[in-house]
Amino acid sequence: MTTDTPGPGPVDVRQDGQPVTDVLRAEHISKSFGAVTALRDVNLRLGRGEVLGLLGDNGAGKSTLLKILCGFQPPDSGRILLNGEPVVLRSPTHARSLGIDVVYQDLALINELSVFHNMYLNREYTRGPLLNNRAMRRAAQDHLRDMGVNIPSVDVEVAKLSGGQRQGIAVARSVYSDAKILLLDEPLAAMGVKEGALILNLVRDLKERGEVSIIIIAHNYGQVLEVCDRVNLLQQGEITYDKASAETSVEELTDIVVAEYRAAMEARQNGR
Amino acid sequence: MLRRGGTVFLQQREASVFIVAVLLVLYFGFISSAHTSFFTENNIANVADATAPYALIAVGEVFLLICGEIDLSVGFVWTLSPFLMFFFNAYYHFPLFLAIVAALICGALIGLINGLLVVVLRLPSFVATLGTSFVIYGFALTTSAAQEKSLPAGAGAVGKWFGGYIWAEILWCVAVVIIAQIILNRTRWGLHTIAVGGNLVGASEAGISVARIKLGNFMATGLFGALAGILEAFRVGTIDPSAGGYTPMFYAVAAAVIGGTALAGGSGTVIGAFVGMLVLAILQDGFNLLGISSNPYLIILGIAIVAAMVANVYLTRLRRAGRS
Numbered sequence: 001m002t003t004d005t006p007g008p009g010p011v012d013v014r015q016d017g018q019p020v021t022d023v024l025r026a027e028h029i030s031k032s033f034g035a036v037t038a039l040r041d042v043n044l045r046l047g048r049g050e051v052l053g054l055l056g057d058n059g060a061g062k063s064t065l066l067k068i069l070c071g072f073q074p075p076d077s078g079r080i081l082l083n084g085e086p087v088v089l090r091s092p093t094h095a096r097s098l099g100i101d102v103v104y105q106d107l108a109l110i111n112e113l114s115v116f117h118n119m120y121l122n123r124e125y126t127r128g129p130l131l132n133n134r135a136m137r138r139a140a141q142d143h144l145r146d147m148g149v150n151i152p153s154v155d156v157e158v159a160k161l162s163g164g165q166r167q168g169i170a171v172a173r174s175v176y177s178d179a180k181i182l183l184l185d186e187p188l189a190a191m192g193v194k195e196g197a198l199i200l201n202l203v204r205d206l207k208e209r210g211e212v213s214i215i216i217i218a219h220n221y222g223q224v225l226e227v228c229d230r231v232n233l234l235q236q237g238e239i240t241y242d243k244a245s246a247e248t249s250v251e252e253l254t255d256i257v258v259a260e261y262r263a264a265m266e267a268r269q270n271g272r
Numbered sequence: 273m274l275r276r277g278g279t280v281f282l283q284q285r286e287a288s289v290f291i292v293a294v295l296l297v298l299y300f301g302f303i304s305s306a307h308t309s310f311f312t313e314n315n316i317a318n319v320a321d322a323t324a325p326y327a328l329i330a331v332g333e334v335f336l337l338i339c340g341e342i343d344l345s346v347g348f349v350w351t352l353s354p355f356l357m358f359f360f361n362a363y364y365h366f367p368l369f370l371a372i373v374a375a376l377i378c379g380a381l382i383g384l385i386n387g388l389l390v391v392v393l394r395l396p397s398f399v400a401t402l403g404t405s406f407v408i409y410g411f412a413l414t415t416s417a418a419q420e421k422s423l424p425a426g427a428g429a430v431g432k433w434f435g436g437y438i439w440a441e442i443l444w445c446v447a448v449v450i451i452a453q454i455i456l457n458r459t460r461w462g463l464h465t466i467a468v469g470g471n472l473v474g475a476s477e478a479g480i481s482v483a484r485i486k487l488g489n490f491m492a493t494g495l496f497g498a499l500a501g502i503l504e505a506f507r508v509g510t511i512d513p514s515a516g517g518y519t520p521m522f523y524a525v526a527a528a529v530i531g532g533t534a535l536a537g538g539s540g541t542v543i544g545a546f547v548g549m550l551v552l553a554i555l556q557d558g559f560n561l562l563g564i565s566s567n568p569y570l571i572i573l574g575i576a577i578v579a580a581m582v583a584n585v586y587l588t589r590l591r592r593a594g595r596s
Contacts, residue, residue: 072477093479108474110467112538117463122478130458 021084023048023213024069024100024181029078031064038064040237042078046181049210051203053224053245054217055253056234062217065234066185069215070102071095093122099180103170103187111159115151116140118158119173143176144169147202164195171199175206182206182214188223196223203227221250235260285532286544288583292576293547296554306561315557320442321507322553323546325350325500327445330524330531330545331452332383332493337528338456339469339489340537341397343386343521348408349379349497350516354505355412356498358421368430372502379498380491382408387490391483405518413513421511435506444503445546448496453542465489469537526573527552530580551576 024046031039038061046052056062067073069080071089079086082098089095092102109118116133117124119140125132140154149168151161158166167187174182184203188196204227206212218224225231225245233241233256241256301310309315329346336343353375360371382404389400423431435441456462467475468485476482500520505511529535530551531544552573559569 091479092477093481096479102477104474104477108471108477110470110474110538112466112470113463121467121475122464122480124460124463126460130454131460131463133458 021048022046022081023083024215025081025084026065026069027079027081029065029068029075029080031061031068031073031076037237039068039075042234042237042239044232044239046213046215047229048213049207050229051207051214051216051227053228053231054215054234055219055221055224055231057219057257060234061237062234063185066102066183066215066217069095070100070183096177096179099178100183101174101177101179101181102183102185103167103174104185109158109166109170112157114155115144115158115161115169116154118169119143119154119176121173123177143172147172147175147198149198162195164191164198167191167195167199171202175202175212180212182212184214184216186217186219188218188220200227221253225250225253233257285539285541286547287532289531289544289547289551289580293551293554296551296558300554300558300561304558304562306558309561310558315561317438319550319553319557320439322556323549324441324445325504326520326523326527326552327546327549328448328496328500328503329493329520330527330549331448331542332489332496333521333524334528334531334533334540334542334545335452335456335465335489336397336493337469337525337533337535338537338540339465339485340472341390341486341489342401342525343383343490343493344398344401344518345382345386345405345408345521346401346493346497346524347516347518347521348405348412349382349494350501350504350520351513352382352408352412352516353379353498353501354511354515355416355421355513357502357505358424358511359415361424368424368427371424372430372434375502376495376498379501380495383491383494383497384487386494387487390490391486409517416511416513418513420513423506423509423511427506431506435503441503441507444499448499449542449546456540456542461485461488466538470539523549523552526577529577532580548580 022045024044026042026044029039029042029044030037042061042065044052044054044065054062054065064073068075069089071092071094074089080089081087082100087098089098089100095101110121113121116137116139120136125135125139137154144151144154147168149165149172151165151169158169161169171184171187187199187203191199200223203214203216206214207227207229216224216228225248228245230242230244231248231253232239233253235257240260241253301307304310329350332346333343356378357368357371357375360366360374361368364371366374386397386401386404389395389404390397393400427436433440456465464475464480464485467478467480468482472482497516501516504515508515524545527548528540528545529548531541531546531548533540533545555572555576556566556569559566559572
């Protein structure tokens with residue numbers, strides 16, 4: 001937050017003249033699983049208060065990159081800088097303690113537990129050795145109401161809820177955990193239009209408050225461009241494209257992906 | 273109002289087994305030809321003795337089943353632990369109380385080994401604990417030369433507290449059951465145990481240490497197995513290499529299932545397992561009083577387990593049917 005100690009990375013200047021340091025940088029990240037190279041020399045940066053769209057087809061390496069950024073997997077090589085300081089993320093808990101939190105594609109909700117227990121999973125309110133269920137229940141109610149997530153009761157098991165409700169709970173869980181960097185993995189995947197709009201509105205709200213920086217992983221370009229400041233395109237384990245949302249369009253992004261697809265097809269045909 | 277209360281009651285996992293327990297007590301205590309002898313102190317003590325050690329093991333198994341594991345070897349910890357107490361006392365001159373504590377710690381360490389096989393080497397717990405069962409049993413038979421040992425002379429108050437006193441065993445059991453139920457329902461440990469069994473990947477993504485939860489629950493199971501073995505030794509008055517074995521473990525798992533714990537993990541109840549064991553004990557005791565051979569008891573037990581599973585599936589569906 002102090003402007004006189006920029007990290008070693010480049011310092012951008014926003015339109016209002018304020019310097020912006022990167023809260024998160026990934027440098028030369030590579031990751032392989034056996035013979036399969038999931039990520040190859042990936043460089044990625046996220047500015048303070050920025051919403052970055054990380055786009056790519058299935059299998060492009062989006063989820064692998066995400067899991068590295070949140071401490072779930074270590075990279076084979078490369079490093080991660082948080083506010084300009086190199087860090088080694090030992091575990092999701094460690095990453096979370098540094099302010100990096102993630103909403104996974106598979107939601108990471110526990111069907112057998114109530115909504116409020118899920119909201120506070122692994123950061124439960126306690127009173128001495130016991131859970132403070134009353135405080136968690138009340139806080140969960142307040143938070144979900146703030147977000148406009150409608151559920152019958154925070155006491156129900158999440159197994160009983162719709163996909164959109166579950167997503168809302170998962171996002172709310174991260175947002176209200178004092179995360180400084182929020183990683184959203186396909187946040188609109190299981191959503192109807194109305195529920196999707198709810199999540200996008202939430203992202204917009206968060207952007208206006210400017211307290212968190214967000215990476216949204218998605219393959220629906222249109223919806224993402226709406227809320228992102230900048231987009232990166234991940235293709236076959238490499239970041240091939242990095243532009244501000246204002247300077248690009250759904251058409252351009254689609255063209256790039258289609259061109260890549262055509263090139264791959266041609267290469268395969270020529271190889272035969 | 274009454275109907276609503278009834279629905280709430282039926283939505284509890286323990287409901288079906290609790291109803292069965294009440295019906296059995298009513299039948300054997302008031303209706304059957306044995307009703308005069310059912311509520312005598314002796315008979316109640318019999319039921320308590322037939323409940324306590326198995327329910328203690330069931331406490332551990334409930335936590336393991338909820339987090340998606342099982343321990344087949346715990347009955348052999350029961351076999352071994354009083355011998356360990358004897359060795360610590362007789363050969364290493366530990367005072368009796370410390371010998372008991374040392375034997376309990378050994379029980380927990382055996383649980384730790386089971387847990388490490390599962391967590392570190394990623395063996396299925398069924399296979400890992402099947403293997404350790406033979407090792408533990410063999411260890412008990414080898415070190416004792418398969419001979420009975422007598423309890424330390426002058427056990428005194430310690431001996432009384434660890435099973436000599438007629439109600440000691442059931443008091444230990446009830447205390448453990450109550451504390452365990454609170455841990456399961458009201459602490460982070462219990463919540464995380466359910467989370468690990470309900471969604472293993474989700475739990476670890478939330479930053480829960482799955483290994484820690486599983487190791488802890490294996491250790492607790494070993495500890496309770498050791499406690500059950502020592503309590504039984506003091507109650508019976510001798511250290512017998514034929515005590516324990518697979519049977520107590522199977523009773524404990526049966527009690528857990530009858531009580532409403534899902535074999536697939538993610539949900540369960542300690543109180544339910546206790547009442548489940550109570551049902552089995554009352555059934556066995558009632559048959560005894562009626563002069564029926566204990567052989568058909570096994571048929572009833574088998575049917576009860578299957579019926580309990582059916583009831584659980586049905587009640588779970590009822591709970592999930594969205595009556596909220």
